[in-house]
Amino acid sequence: MNTEAITAPARLRLGDQARLASVGIRSRPLRAALSALGIAIGVAAIVAVLGLSSSSQAGLLAEIDRLGTNLLKATNGQTLSGKEAQLPREAPARLSMLDPVEQVAHVGTVADAKAYRSPLVPATHTNGLQIRAASLNLPSVIATGIAHGRWLNEASATKPVTVLGATAAQRMGIDRVYPGQRVWLGGQWFYVAGILRPAVLTTEIDTSALIGYPAARQYLNHTGVSNGKPADGHPSTVYVRAVTERVGAVQSVLARTANPKAAGEVDVSQPSDALTARAAAEGAFNSLFLGLGAVALIVGAVGVANIMIISVLERRSEIGLRRALGATRRQIRTQFLAEAVALALIGGAVGVTAGVAATAVYAKTQGWAVVIPVESWVGGIASAILIGALAGLLPAIRAARLSPTEALRTV
Template sequence: MSARTGRLRLTDALRVAGVGLRARRLRAALSALGIAIGTAAIVGVLGLSASSQAGLLAEIDRLGTNMLTVEAGQSLGGGPAVLPNAAPAMIDHLAGVEQAADTSVVTTAGVYRNAMIPAANTGGLQVQAASVNLLAVLGTDVGQGKWLDEATAKLPVVVLGSAAAQRLGIDRVDLGARVWLGGTLFDVVGILEPSPLAPEVDNSAIVGYAAAQTYLGHVSVDDGLPETGSPTSIYVRTATGHEAEVQELLARTANPEAPVEVNVSNPSDALTARAAAAGAFDSLFLGLGAVALIVGAVGVANIMIIAVLERRSEIALRRALGATKAQIRTQFLTESILLAIIGGIVGVLTGVVATAIYATSKAWTVVIPAQAWIGGIGCAILIGALAGIVPAIRASRMPPTVALRTVCQALLDVSGHQS
């Protein structure tokens, strides 16, 4: 205690508050639990949101933002448009284009595990013919087996997208693994990793253009002559920094006669939007965390009010020994804040551990924003102060004579029992 001001020093206040909490450990622990749950919710929500955004942005950086997608849109009559067969070659000659690959949906064939599956049970899968450089443009890897080359693109072999393989129940590439496409058995030679920039590939069974024409009847007519089916999507890798200028020319280059029937997009924009929307539900979960903090504050206030009633004799003794009202207020307010800080620290640690475990399981970078743990501890201190201020004032206003009468009565009771 400071002799000159009559105020408790910080170390004395903490020591006295610690004694008060240790005397009622179970009650204090249960009250701090509400603070801990609310703080853990706040830290966990902000941490998981930041970690998921960091993981998604890292994936965008790995895949690059210089890929553009050209797709057939709608014709002026409202029906589906068709890209010219020469569109990929014309785009490949554009200045600023480093590489272009294309796919074509094979509408004449479905994807089935075997010939016994009813035709209507497609499972949402589709057959796509693809150029052999598709994976290099998409930045997608082969999970098992191998990708198509100039030779296998002519044969009845298929590479499955990640989702297609899962739905077909094929988890590895073995000799004899086959799928039924358009009345023909195709050997499965590979399974792809997920393709974030082209999710339609994940739900596809991919064959070569030549195989699609030979075995699946995937043809189109140009000037009266049968040709391989027209491309549905063209994936374009541009030189870094030239995305905008190439994007302006793609529609006119892909279909000079009807550029309005061509859709051009940047898939990384969608991923960036997903990263921005990753925290869309943060406010909901933060609200739940705030409710838990309020419940914790009620618990802290409750324990402090009960403590004031139970410790009237202690208050009276301290007042009789010269403790001022300010010192009594400081004692009980410090107990309340210390209780909230303990709950806040436990909650922050719990939230950090939960975030680290979940983010690691998803292969994300673990990110705990500073505002998460600083805000958690700050909220705990504020709640402790607000919850403890009324009980502290109530304790300081307790008349010493009333409290001493309680002590005297207790002593009389004890002596009466002894006699």
Template sequence: MSTATHERPGVGRRARLSFRDSARVANVGLRTRPLRAALSALGIAIGTAAIVAVLGLSSSSQAGLLAEIDRLGTNLLKVEAGRSFGGQTADLPIEAPARVSHVPHVQHVGHAGLIKDAKVYRSPMVPPASTGALQIRAASLNLPSVLTIGVDRGSWLNAGTATGPVAVLGSVAAQRLGIDRVHPGLRIWAGGQWFHIAGILKPATLAPEIDVSVLIGYEAARKYLGHVSVFRGEPADGPPTTLYVRADTDHVEEVQAVLARTANPQAANEVNVSQPSDALTARAAAEGAFNSLFLGLGAVALVVGAVGVANIMIISVLERRSEIGLRRALGATKGQIRMQFLGEAILLAALGGVAGVAAGVLATVVYAAGRGWAVVIPVQAWTGGIAAALLIGAVSGLLPALRAARMSPTAALRTV
């Protein structure tokens, strides 16, 4: 006659906690001390938010800048007068724009001539030292179209106004002179001469020197400010100091290679040729490198958050000795105790990480929208933030979990 044997719960075979039950136990442990848990998760949230925001803002900024470069075109080349062997500032030949315009694959050529020692003031009553670092440039009539600069207020120079005392202000020049609109009778004192204001330009992204300039016609520059050159023994308007060259997009490098010797065949070494879009791209890369500093600060905040999580978990183990002893007496294994406290630490860090990611994304969206950028949040930003938070939770909670698992039931129950 066989005898049936029955196992009592907790005796013989050990019951295993499912993942869902482990998560529920960890959640109960955190809800019993919500304020302490929230403060501990705050450090991780701040660190994660800093990482997500820095990467998001950096990517959005670079995307906005690259989009602006694409809009303005990467086919603009700048030809400037350099230095002679003696160190003096060289001059471009007055016929340089005409020569460059005949180079194959050149679409358009605009140019401007810096008028040295000419100062700009709001009125002749302004102290001579208060120039605002503004410059006066003679400009070709096609300059805005070559640089793709719009007119913000008023109008650009034309064949008539370019011969008289009429000027157009760059965007920064207008701000420094305190001029935000154009009206009849508006004048400035430039080069010891009154000039009427015809318009204000929008920012020139590819030519920042235009932003700080007062622009007048070449004939007006010769007539009123003495900006004159000699061509074939006769006085002529000029000379230009900067050429802005639009080339066919597929032949930019070919055009760039011949510009210096075309603009000044007698002294090609005195000519500097550059591509403004390259400088802007380099600036975007430099801003990305500078962001590594802020990423480091975010990592420091995460470490501080990890210390906070470890601290709260150690205190939790000490305060919950009776709970640990009771659970061990009812049959909980060391592994279940270990997983309980490790789960609490990971859950605490995960909550901080999710909150930090949400805060970082919100900061990126608000700032990028305010600047008119496309919102770009790299996948590695939010996934890396959450992964880092989980890793920190596991590492910071491991020691307290091991300590709780090693606690004997009898020693723990003495505190009851």
């Protein structure tokens, strides 16, 4: 008879090892749930941070694609003496003659004129609003539309009629347009014709009360001189839509085309750059929140290690009995290590579910596409398993080192 075959310990199958690993979790579910909570929070933070960041950036990039990256803006800068420069009245016409330019619109800030809800509002309460004369094609060029009412036309541009930017209307407490509605602009009443939707690429329009150039000239003294005769006032900002493939070329000549005599007094920018920078800036906060998630994972690891050490102390009799019945040190070590990993895996799975759910809910409320990077949930699960293995290693080794006689003293 082969005595080695009789005395050799039986090899546990994977299913048996899984059942043994679940004994401690099933016998103490509340304690197991609390110890896995830290890992769940950490994994949820990692998944949610990466998911929300990716969804936000996807939403911003979609917004950029919708609004277009081919909008350029030329504004009046400063003279060499530090005073505010002035764009020539001919600047929009000059820019429209460039071959790659598709559309040109412009606005002119009406100096020393403020916008109020009524003349009863104290003069110091300007709410940061400006009155701007606007060309009639402005909404289509800056990719915005009318939220309420209607835009200016050739007739209303000559009358005391205004269209409010989205923020201007909000600060004035106006959320709809009705016949006879008026606001106090530059010391006299103007009728409200409409309210614009938010202008994402040109936020200065949001805080503006927009009127026609002829009305600005007649009612608010926004005038200029052309060929020695009084004319409409100077533009302060010119918006240019160029062929997308040639935006760089247009941008390089925009200043000297707008003002050939003083190109240095013209500031040129590409509004879509601000959205792109915003997407990058939001990604910069990822490291901070991922760090917080890592802290939560470490706290969870401490919790798992703690419960496993307590579990070893409480289950000394079980360990001794199993050793007396022939279980090897390796099998005892595998049992407790697998239990720690299972505990962490449960926390990781709950964390991934919570993180995905949080991302989906918030992204839907913001109108973003729900984007969950593969590395977020794979990394979350992998980090949970790693944390569980590291946290359970020392208690598992400690359990495996217990001799049957020492462990059975507690029976």
